[in-house]
Amino acid sequence: MTTPNSTLRAVRMGLLLSQDEFARVLREDGERAGEPNNASKRLVQRWEDGSTAAPQPLYARALERVTGMPIDALGFPSPVLARVADDGRGGHDLQDSPVGIPTGTVSAPQTTPRGNYSGVWLSTYEYVSSGRGNEVFTGKHYVVLLQHGNRLTGRSLPNASLNPDSPLTLDLQLDGSTVTGTWTEQTASDGYYRGARYFGALQMLVEPTGRRMAGKWVGFGKEFDVNTGPWELRLMDTSTGKATLASYNRPPD
Incomplete structure (x- = not known):
């Protein structure tokens, strides 16, 4: 069985691109970078439905440039877990590991989620800026959330x-009414944090x-201290259609 790559799908939808448009942007990026590729809608579908487990290096570099995210943050499995073989279609499929590690990802049984939480959510968190007199700031984003099984x-x-x-x-995991996972935010290059990338845990x-x-x-904070604060996600719309995403593609009120 293959596991759909819902992370890549969420990133693509967050960019307001269809699969066909995403493939076109990847091809255009390859031309600009001097690394032409043959990205197609079918290839994007294979990445997202999990039938192609990992992209070739040529496509991995294009994906990183287009999304602004490292390839290991785009939902592809770690190459250390299995031997990777070229499938001849722009990606790689996993084969049996030579060191006896089973293919795919084996995870512990999870509690069945109560419902589907896919949709557009308003994310709001608070943080204290020690460099600005311990002033409390609020971060807000409209986020496309996609669910596959117990994963959000x-x-x-x-x-x-x-x-x-x-x-x-x-990147979150559901267990009954508990949601646990990680967050990553890339700050603006011309902002106070000068493009620093911050990440941490969330429950x-x-x-x-x-x-x-x-x-x-x-x-962790700017001064390498460990900080904490409140975080809330509030459902705005259960639709993830293009028109809905476009209507929320604006700074929150």
Whole structure:
């Protein structure tokens, strides 16, 4: 069985691109970089449905440039877990490991999620800036959240953050009403944090209505101290259609 790459799909949808448009952008990037590629809608589909487990280096570099994210943050399995073989279609498929590690990802049984949490969510968190007199600031993003089984992956829409050019990604796991995972935010290059990339852990509880998640984040600060603060996700729309995403592609109120 293959495991769909919902992270890559969330990132693509966060960029407001269809599979065909995403393939075209990858081809155009390859031309600009002097590394022409044959990215197609079918190739993007194979990455997203998991039938192609990992992209060739040529495509991996294009994916990193287009998304602004490292390839290991785009939902592809780590090459250390298995031997990778060229499948001749722009990607690689996993084969049996020579050291006896089973193919695919084996995870512990998970509690069945109560519902589907895919949709557009308003993400709001607070943090204290020690370099600015311990003033409390708020970060807000409209995030596309996609669910596959017990896994939730999220990516902020390109123009939908309170602070411009600060994309946010979420990789979360559901266990009943508990949501646990990681977050990553790339700060604006011309902002106070000068393009620094911050990441940390996140745990929230889902309200019985399924329309709000609230909890705490933890992460390191500018002075290499460990900070924490409140984080909330509030459901805005259950649709992930292109028109809906376009309507939320703006800074939150």
